[in-house]
Amino acid sequence: MTKEFPVPSEELLERLARVDGIMFDIDGCLVLSNGPSGQDGGRVLAGAAEAIQLARRTGRKICVFTNGTAQKTADIAAHLRGMGLDVGDEEVLTPAVVAAEVMQDLYGDAPLMVFGGEGVLDEFRRRDSNLVDIDALIAGAGPAAPIAAVVIGWDRDFGGAKLQVAAEAVAAGARIYCTSAAPMFASNERLNVGVSGFISAGLSYVTGEPYEVLGKPSAFSMDFISATLGVDAAHVLVIGDDLVLEASMARAAGAVAGLVLTGTCTAEDLAGAPPANRPDFAVESMIELVELVSTADARFRADLA
Ligand SMILES: [Mg+2]
Missing domain, CATH: 3.40.50.1000 (HAD superfamily/HAD-like)
Structure with a gap:
């Protein structure tokens, strides 16, 4: 965890355990590539594939949402699958x-x-x-x-x-x-x-x-994410690398806002973020996200079934 969030609170762990749908950002979160929407080669970020697997294993719905509109959703999905990420065509959202x-x-x-x-x-x-x-x-x-x-x-x-x-x-x-x-x-x-x-x-x-x-961080997008996942915003985790595009959107809707520091946002940016853009938690990588959600599930999720 970052210095900003040294120990996850019980409240955060319980909210994460109650998450039934996850929106993953693509660029800077799941992959780093040479173009928008994970296209043009690039690489999968550490822990990204495992985070999707964890969602599947625990019965959570997922979607991946890039603000890029250069590629068709089916092409984005195919490219992500080619990089080893388990993403279906219908799970890709764009503005x-x-x-x-x-x-x-x-x-x-x-x-x-x-x-x-x-x-x-x-x-x-x-x-x-x-x-x-x-x-x-x-x-x-x-x-x-x-x-x-x-x-x-x-x-x-x-x-x-x-x-x-x-x-x-x-x-x-x-x-x-x-x-x-x-x-x-x-x-x-x-x-x-x-x-x-x-x-x-x-x-x-x-x-x-x-x-x-219309794209992130608009309420149009957050409502669409909720509807696509079939999950109330309060039980949606939005994870991405941008304080405005993902964290502020999630916060405004009462979703769980997670920031991953593998993209555009640095620890210094996070420290200086205004309250509306502050995520509920930050992780250095998707590996840490998997650890955090696993901890939350072990602590609380079995009790929710
Ligand atoms: Mg991003």
């Missing part, structure tokens, strides 16, 4: 999954303007969302009906022409949504920049309209 579901809930069949690559568009197409033809708009065609929302994902080809039609849609009343506003995320060799937050901030700047985040 694109949340976005497609939330847009359907909020706007039904109304037209949506969605920016991103296959990792974003695939989730909308699978749900038969009403996507406007952005190329046609750029070419000068007007939208057939008012556009309800502009959704910004991992779009590496975003440029002036797309900015123009996106801003026009917002000026005509469309709301702006961003898959992830994270400025950076961890990988093996460098910090990678967050494309969707960059575009959303720029679109917000030129239109004067705010944007809402």
